[in-house]
Amino acid sequence: MEANIIYAIISILITASIFIIIKIVEFTKFRTLLGSGKATGVIFIIIAIAEVMYLAVTLKMLSPAIEVVTSLSAILLFFTFVYLNKLQNAISGMSIALGRRINVGSDIEFEGKHGKIIQIGLTKTMVELNDSRVMLIPNKKFDEEVSIISNSKIQKVST
Structure with a gap:
């Protein structure tokens, strides 16, 4: 368990570094590009979701929930293809x-x-x-x- 906490801390530090690097690039290279703030915002959200999922799996906080969500996602995907015409x-x-x-x-x-x-x-x-x-x-x-x-x-x- 102690090793998992160390990995989690390292992961948070890496993610924070990536956030800082992206912000620096945005301010220096993309400041005149319209919509760059929205794009980096979306990137931040994706990275944050990935980080939360990684931490949840690493610290074994969501193991049962992930299995349920995965099963439900597979079922939802199946029904989406079956009923695609009706959904449209x-x-x-x-x-x-x-x-x-x-x-x-x-x-x-x-x-x-x-x-x-x-x-x-x-x-x-x-x-x-x-x-x-x-x-x-x-x-x-x-x-x-x-x-x-x-x-x-x-x-x-x-x-």
């Missing part, structure tokens, strides 16, 4: 809900079909076509292919 549509749905370009009642054109939006959901938007059929459009399509017809003007919705 959900994020697009939130963007639609927060934006002002697309609303219930908007006239749209999608794949050569014209209709009116009757409901906006989290992952799909319901459109009543001119022939009274209902079509469900995945929300991410509004960033790719859907044209909104508003006041006789056509706006192509894209990012």
